[in-house]
Amino acid sequence: MFQKIKNDFGWILLVALGVGAVFIWSQVLAQETGSSDKIRIDFFDVGQGSAIFLAAPNGNQVLIDGGPSDVVLAKLGQALPLTDKKIELVILTHPDADHLSGLVEVLRRYEVGQIMETGIADNTAEYQAWNELIKQKNIPVVFASAGQTIKMADNLAIKILYPLGKINGRDFSKNTNATSIVGKIIYGGNSILFTGDAEEQTEQPLLMLGADLRADILAVGHHGSKNSTSAEFLSAVAPQIAVIQVGAKNRYGHPASETLARLKNVASILRNDQVGDINFQCDLRACIQR
Numbered sequence: 411m412f413q414k415i416k417n418d419f420g421w422i423l424l425v426a427l428g429v430g431a432v433f434i435w436s437q438v439l440a441q442e443t444g445s446s447d448k449i450r451i452d453f454f455d456v457g458q459g460s461a462i463f464l465a466a467p468n469g470n471q472v473l474i475d476g477g478p479s480d481v482v483l484a485k486l487g488q489a490l491p492l493t494d495k496k497i498e499l500v501i502l503t504h505p506d507a508d509h510l511s512g513l514v515e516v517l518r519r520y521e522v523g524q525i526m527e528t529g530i531a532d533n534t535a536e537y538q539a540w541n542e543l544i545k546q547k548n549i550p551v552v553f554a555s556a557g558q559t560i561k562m563a564d565n566l567a568i569k570i571l572y573p574l575g576k577i578n579g580r581d582f583s584k585n586t587n588a589t590s591i592v593g594k595i596i597y598g599g600n601s602i603l604f605t606g607d608a609e610e611q612t613e614q615p616l617l618m619l620g621a622d623l624r625a626d627i628l629a630v631g632h633h634g635s636k637n638s639t640s641a642e643f644l645s646a647v648a649p650q651i652a653v654i655q656v657g658a659k660n661r662y663g664h665p666a667s668e669t670l671a672r673l674k675n676v677a678s679i680l681r682n683d684q685v686g687d688i689n690f691q692c693d694l695r696a697c698i699q700r
């Protein structure tokens with residue numbers, strides 16, 4: 411299904427200062443045979459946590475968060491060809507353990523081409539391990555900021571909507587959720603919004619600024635917490651499908667019944683705790699569940 415021509419990956423990164431745009435592309439684009447124009451997006455069932463995997467037909471792969479454990483390694487093992495030990499881009503929405511812990515394992519086992527994160531100050535042992543691995547393996551890091559566009563392939567880009575400016579080095583230890591990277595995967599006519607553990611206090615400024623939130627698929631914020639996915643936010647996103655990354659019988663009571671009620675009005679709800687991995691395949695026009 412996917413052309414895996416990855417022996418000669420040359421990544422070029424241009425950070426256009428001023429406009430704050432980030433473009434990433436691969437020489438493999440030129441070698442692309444064009445036999446498939448389908449991307450895959452997997453919402454891995456990692457228990458109580460989040461992990462979204464994106465694979466482009468040119469071989470570029472993105473992992474957004476890694477869930478709470480090394481479960482993500484088994485998921486990647488299934489999603490990637492046996493010989494593929496490189497993930498081109500890893501995005502850490504925020505450094506809470508249910509998003510970060512799996513990514514630390516990924517950094518240990520895989521070659522990672524590029525990291526995007528907020529770079530906020532966080533003194534957990536886990537985040538220190540993450541930072542040490544980045545240093546040890548000399549992985550380039552881009553700090554997320556609204557307005558950046560990461561180009562992954564022809565017609566495939568990730569647009570960053572939040573945080574509104576760079577926040578690296580700042581201390582948000584009281585509420586790391588509010589620092590979550592919010593971004594939109596755009597492939598042809600399809601759009602998928604990911605929100606990390608963002609809650610209303612992140613949704614509000616995005617709404618006030620008139621950010622382009624509309625998306626076909628919404629990765630629901632903070633595992634369906636009652637403080638996320640306000641009615642106003644939901645009407646701006648207007649998703650057809652709402653994916654809730656949540657573990658069965660979690661101690662937080664996620665997803666909240668109020669949030670489920672709001673979602674039910676507008677979208678079909680898919681939950682990892684009910685159906686396991688949630689996988690989509692998209693061509694330029696539509697995404698279908700695999």
Ligand SMILES: [Zn+2]
Nearest residue numbers: 459506508607
């Ligand atoms: Zn979380």
